Amino acid sequence: MIEIKNVTKDFPGNNKAIDSLNLTIPDGKIVGFLGPNGAGKSTTIKMMTGILPLDSGSITLNGFDIEKNALEAKRIFGYVPDQPDMFLRLKGIEYLNFIGDIFEVPKEIRAERIETLTKQFNIYDALDDYIQTFSHGMRQKIIVTGVLIHDPDIWILDEPLTGLDPKSSYMLKEMMRDHAAKGNTVFFSSHGLEVVEQLCDEVAIINKGRLIFYGNIDELRDEYHTDQSLEKVFLELTDDA
Structure with a gap:
């Protein structure tokens, strides 16, 4: 479970980037995080993962505060950033073993997961090449593989499907469904509204740093008295952005 309570974030010379955000993401759900650019x-997401500090409020992951219990919290989630351009001077296999070492994944289990995942994502033969x-x-595939190696309870994914070919995109969506079906949490941002509508149990919509809706698609339609697609409802809700 992810609990975001009264979180605020300011940047110099800007209005509140996040304004008193409250959001609870339960176990066993795939939740899509939507909003226009900015x-x-x-x-x-960067506050949830400890990359950015909170100005006020708190964020807990399975009961661990991301600021007060940072190491414990970071052991139980996997994070895919919106830009996969990292550790470029490492070979693919070096990066995956580095992640495995950080999370203390036993070598036999690690080797099996690396082989299985990279073959599924069709990058197994490139593991001895440099990521650059x-x-x-x-x-994107190597970063996703690194996230899955230690089998974290919570997945936090920022535009995870961007750049993936159709087969890999399909496999990742199936992995997300399987992970949630086991009682775990999947939280991901996306601009692909059709994917969110098909995949997610619930959606959280943010605009100008404020949460404007949280619930399932049927609840969204009931609240706004419409039978339109998620795309059309979303555009109407955020048309001032």
């Missing part, structure tokens, strides 16, 4: 999605030689899609 709404505060990536800022929220990878295409954007391959970099």
Whole structure:
């Protein structure tokens, strides 16, 4: 479970990037995080993962405060950033073993997971190449593989499907469904509203740093008295952005 309580974030010379945000993401759900560009999605995710400090409020992951219990919290989530351009001077296999070492994944289990995941994502034969030689899609796949190696309870994914080919995108969505079905939490941002509508149990919509809706698609339609698609409702809700 992810609990965000009264979280605020200011940046110099700007209005509140996040303004008194309250959001609880339960176990066993896939939750899509939506908002126009600049709404505060990536800022929220970076605070959830400890990359950015909170100005006020608190964020807990399975009961661990991301600021007060940072190491404990970071052991139980996996994070895919919106830009996969990191550790470019490492070979693919070096990066995955580095992640495995950090999370103390036993070598036999690690080797099995690396082989299985990289073959599924069709990057197994590139593991001895440097990440800087990878295409954007391959970099995305290696980052996702690194997240899955230690099998974290909570997945926090910032635009995880960007750059993936259709087969890899399909596999990742199936992995997300399986992970949630086991009672775990999947929280991801996306601009792909059709994907969110098909995949997610619930959606959280943010605009100008404020949460304007949280619930399932049927609840969204009931609240706004419409039978339109998520895309059309979303555009109406955020048309001042």
